[in-house]
Amino acid sequence: MKLTIRDPGFKKITAILSASGEESRLVGGCVRDTLIGADPKDMDMATTALPDDVQRLCLQAGLRVVPTGLQHGTVTVVHDGVPYEVTTLRDDVETDGRHARVQFVRDWKIDAARRDFTINAMSIDDKGELHDYFGGYDDLMAGRVRFVGTATGRIQEDYLRILRYFRFRARFGADVDGPTFTAVERNAEGLKRISVERIWSEVKKIIVHPEGYGQLLLMGELGVLECIGFHEDERYLSGLRKIVPHTDKPGVALGSIVSSTAAIRHLAENWKISNDELEDALATRRTIDDFEDFSSDYWVTKVVSGEEDGERIAPALRATGRGWIADILQAGAPEFPVMGRDLIDLGMRPGPKLGQALAALKDRWIDSGFSLTKVELLEGFADELDGGPKPWR
Numbered sequence: 001m002k003l004t005i006r007d008p009g010f011k012k013i014t015a016i017l018s019a020s021g022e023e024s025r026l027v028g029g030c031v032r033d034t035l036i037g038a039d040p041k042d043m044d045m046a047t048t049a050l051p052d053d054v055q056r057l058c059l060q061a062g063l064r065v066v067p068t069g070l071q072h073g074t075v076t077v078v079h080d081g082v083p084y085e086v087t088t089l090r091d092d093v094e095t096d097g098r099h100a101r102v103q104f105v106r107d108w109k110i111d112a113a114r115r116d117f118t119i120n121a122m123s124i125d126d127k128g129e130l131h132d133y134f135g136g137y138d139d140l141m142a143g144r145v146r147f148v149g150t151a152t153g154r155i156q157e158d159y160l161r162i163l164r165y166f167r168f169r170a171r172f173g174a175d176v177d178g179p180t181f182t183a184v185e186r187n188a189e190g191l192k193r194i195s196v197e198r199i200w201s202e203v204k205k206i207i208v209h210p211e212g213y214g215q216l217l218l219m220g221e222l223g224v225l226e227c228i229g230f231h232e233d234e235r236y237l238s239g240l241r242k243i244v245p246h247t248d249k250p251g252v253a254l255g256s257i258v259s260s261t262a263a264i265r266h267l268a269e270n271w272k273i274s275n276d277e278l279e280d281a282l283a284t285r286r287t288i289d290d291f292e293d294f295s296s297d298y299w300v301t302k303v304v305s306g307e308e309d310g311e312r313i314a315p316a317l318r319a320t321g322r323g324w325i326a327d328i329l330q331a332g333a334p335e336f337p338v339m340g341r342d343l344i345d346l347g348m349r350p351g352p353k354l355g356q357a358l359a360a361l362k363d364r365w366i367d368s369g370f371s372l373t374k375v376e377l378l379e380g381f382a383d384e385l386d387g388g389p390k391p392w393r
Contacts, residue, residue, distance in 0.1 A: 001130040001137070003034060007043055009079035013086065014045075014126040016061045022049035024086070025108070025123040025131065032119050035130075035140060045086045046123065048106045051075055054086050072102055090114070092157060109133045116154055116161050117168060118146050143173025151183035159190030163202035163228075166219055170211040185222040192227055199228050200271040204250035207257065213240045216257070229270050232259055239288065239319070247315040251277030255284025256319065280312055287316035296325045301366050303333045336362050337374035346382055357381070 005011075005026065014024040024047040030040035047054060051073050055065045064078040073088035089111040090102040105111065108123065108131060115121040118136035125131065139146050145168045147154040147161075155161050162184050169175075191199070206212045216237050219225050225232075239256035247253065251273070258264045261282050268278045287308070293299075299317070302308040310329035317326040338361050340354055348354050361381060365372050 002128045003124060003130060005034075005124060005126075005128050009077075009082050009084050010043055010045065011126070012061075012079055013058065013063070013077055013084060016057050016063075017047055017049050017054065018126070020049070020053070020057055022047055022053070023125070024049070025125045027087075027123045028115070028120050031122045031124050031130070032136075032140060034124070035122075035137065043082075043084055045084055046089055046108075046111060047086055048089055050104060051088055054088070058086075073104055113148060114157075115148055116158075116164060118144075118148055119168070119172060121148050140172065142175075144175045144177075145169045145172055146177070147180065151180045152187065155183055155187045156190070159187065160194050160198050160202065162188060162191060162224060163199065163206070166215040166224070167202055167205050167209075170206055170209040170215045174211065174214060181218075181222060184224065188223045188227040191224065196271045200273055203228070203230075203271070204254075204277075207240060207253040208244060208248050208250050210244055212244065212253070213237060216240065229267070232257055232263075242319040243284070243315055246318045249277075249280050249315075251280025252284045252312075252315050255281035256288065256316070258285065261285050279309075283308060283312040284316045287313040288320055291320060294322060294325075296328050297369060299325050299329065300333050300370070303329055304336065304366060304370070305362075334370045336365060338362075338365075338377050342374070342378060343381070346378065 007026075010024075010026060017024045024045050026034075026043060027046040028044045030043050033040040049057070051067070051070050054075050054077070055067065058065050058075075058077045066076040066078070066083075068074055068076045068085070069087075073090050075086055077084045077086050088104045089106060089108065091105050091110050092114045093101055093103050112121040112123065112131075112133045117139075118134040119140045120136070121132075121134050122136045123131045130137065134148050135146075145165060147165075165180070165184065206215050209215075216225065217234065220234070220237070236257050236259050240253060243253060243256040254267070254273075254277070255264060258267060258281065264278070264281045264285055267273065268281070273281070299308070299313070299322075303310045303313075310333055314326040314330055317323065317329075338358065340350070340358060343354055343357055344350065348357065361377050364380075365377060
């Protein structure tokens with residue numbers, strides 16, 4: 001099979017390395033995505049050239065080079081502002097379930113054999129020829145996610161591949177593979193050895209996918225969720241089906257499947273979730289749990305008062321049948337019409353008392369259903385000033 005590859009960076013880097021007798025190909029996800037007509041996110045390359053030679057040759061050609069992973073043979077070459085990871089062909093000669101000791105090779109099939117799944121083990125050369133040593137193309141077309149070699153062998157090289165299996169299964173196919181399921185179940189304990197940041201980096205991609213709910217159910221059945229510290233049952237997992245059509249934010253998705261804000265905070269600490277993702281999750285859980293009031297004024301008040309963020313809670317409102325309220329919030333909540341300088345014009349001095357006065361006026365405005373105008377608020381405030389002591393003067 002031949003494909004047309006027009007990427008200028010790939011062509012340039014390939015030409016540089018070819019001039020010194022070395023071969024280069026596109027590898028991994030960019031090949032897989034090209035075959036299904038999707039736009040690749042990253043154009044990763046492999047080469048027979050050693051890392052030092054890649055650096056030297058590309059620098060001589062005027063390209064910027066960053067030694068991003070020399071211990072594994074990877075340098076990043078920048079062409080017209082676009083980064084290309086260029087990795088020397090290698091064999092993983094020793095693994096411990098998390099890390100690998102590698103040796104550089106010149107055999108493309110040996111390099112492909114160390115990869116996780118057949119659909120990620122394909123490569124394309126500079127002539128557009130597809131190289132597929134393990135049936136990855138047929139698996140991709142059939143919706144199969146299959147480990148290169150044996151599932152047990154690949155998993156025990158890096159236990160994170162268990163989570164990658166479910167991520168790719170969500171995206172490319174939900175085949176039923178009993179031997180793979182058995183290998184996953186028997187090796188799930190190995191996930192406890194993986195760094196928490198790597199756990200969340202995979203989980204977040206699963207839970208924002210439309211097929212993520214089904215993967216979570218299977219992960220629960222095979223003991224995977226328990227081994228990564230996730231203990232929610234199916235009642236809460238089902239919340240994912242309702243919220244994913246309305247968001248692509250992993251924090252929002254997480255908030256829909258965790259039973260309480262306390263549990264969310266616990267997971268956030270264990271998985272090293274970012275503060276922004278944590279706030280998304282907490283707001284989502286609060287909104288789902290606060291289901292009694294269907295009044296738009298109730299939710300507008302929460303946003304205007306600063307208790308909630310309209311953008312954060314909109315997906316949860318839509319997922320729980322309150323989409324019209326989300327529409328109102330996203331159209332723009334009313335803005336409090338009085339500013340600090342307005343009270344200064346009435347004779348107040350800047351300071352804590354001015355802040356207290358603004359807060360009292362805002363409460364009055366909210367209680368009016370946001371109907372009081374700036375003039376009405378200031379007139380009422382001025383009357384109070386005239387009728388009482390003025391300690392701020």
